[in-house]
Amino acid sequence: MNELLSFNPEVQEAIEKNKPVVVLESTIISHGMPYPQNVEMAKETEQIIRDNGAVPATIAVMNGELKVGLTEEDLETLATAEDVAKVSRRDLAKIVAEKSLGATTVATTMMIAKMAGVKVFVTGGIGGVHRGGEVTMDISADLEELAQTDVAVVCAGAKAILDLGRTMEYLETKGVPVFGYRTDSLPAFYSRESEIAIPNRIEDTEELAKVMAASDQLGLKGGYLLANPVPAEHEIPHKEIDAIINEALKEEKEAGISGKDSTPFLLGKIVEKTEGRSLETNIQLVYNNAKVGAELAVKYNELN
Template sequence: MKNYKMFLDIKEEVKEALKNNLPVVALESTIISHGMPYPDNVKMAKKVEDIIRKEGGVPATIAIMDGKIKIGLTDEDLETLAKAKDVMKVSRRDLAVAVSNKVLGATTVATTMICAEMAEIKFFVTGGIGGVHRGYETSLDVSADLEELSQTNVTVICAGAKAILDLPRTMEYLETKGVSVVGYQTKVLPAFYTRESDIQLRHYVDSAKELAEIVYTKDQLNLKGGLLVANPIPVEDSLDDSYMNSIIDKAVEQSVKDGIQGKDVTPYLLKTIVEKTQGKSLAANLALVYNNALVGAKIAKEYFNLK
């Protein structure tokens, strides 16, 4: 008999919340290990957790440590992850290897979803999901996040897909896989750094309560797969659409010239964009992550009020 729970190391705070049917919100760890330098990454991670707690939720940051899937990190765990060099970026394909070999690993969106479902956590907050990369017709580069959304029963709150991606094709992929994308106070798919895009959403709501009711109904219907909540960056933090597209286009062009491929593409582009925007894109990234944590905690709280 298979027993994945032997690999779960659930923090006591999270364990008690799950036992008592309280709103738990999962968080990824790649943003800590690969997203920004120390100590900014620790400050960011702690602030996200604080936002969730202030809304009555319990944060559960997920990482791979010592042959275990850690569901909820201590301050010591967080420092270890934030300072370490060569942390493995763990996607679905890497999970068994990372756990078996007892490596230090940070979870991507896809793997955080897998681990959250193992721990019976229903809600997960991130910055932006992966998707279909620009130049897909030659690279066939599609993030595992999209496939995970089609099969793993976790609600993901994000600011859309990362703006460096091919957003129309990403949305088409989600449609093909039957993933519900619901806009939170928006009728269009937000483009990460900016609130606007040309991609209209089929479904949108104005309140966390409405979203919680959709998740609850989806559960009762026993529908397979995740639900994606598109929550735009706050107005005051949104960057100009044409300005960002120009910078992203140039960064993508440079990545091709430099021969950047595979898993190196996203970090290369994000680093280049931070440099070209003189840090404005990083400030926007932080703002949207904090906003997603706030909205995610509200949805989780409303959901558990329904039960």
């Protein structure tokens, strides 16, 4: 294992005893939600994973180490510190060298999960091709990581602020298998459905676990995307949230926001414009993904 990896005791024991482990990103804590909801969400998500038979391992970069599994103090630091860097693949070496505090994106969490030998990762929604990306070339590194890193990502689809059609086309071009968990269309984060079809529907996490095991036998490289819709009672209808997103995009353009500052800005505006409703939806979809992700980790572990 990479000498920079630092495991907390719970995760260390799980790996040594070959127990199922589920990794979690930390950008959602530092950049995705306000305090104290962010740290409350992080703790509850970890507990849901434990309650469903797996061990949670939230990942962050701290003091030059790649921490796999965080203490309550670590979670509080990420949730409250003002100088937390948003760390994607391009930033990782710099943050480690500087021994700075960094929260991992989907891409970096996948990288560190692979270093640690963990195959299942739970998040809210992945990044993708931004609206207007055919002109700006604003495409999240998450998609490239899914094309090359052997980790299953359980999410509520791509973030609704993105161009979902082009995001799916990019994943198809890169050969990333996309599975809908009891759905035939790509969930749109806050909404259960979109107009984008998903080629593979599964009814049980064991189906994906078998695909992952077969992929291991074949020596295939690249990840798997399991799109799990937000529970119906917590969704915001697609037409309603899309109108709000368009307003937020207009304000983003007027403010001159771009690059990695775009997503936190837009998500913050959406929370503001929905009077907190979108934040509750975000929290509930993460909890739902945590349950499904833990089940997947358990099934995959049984096969191996």
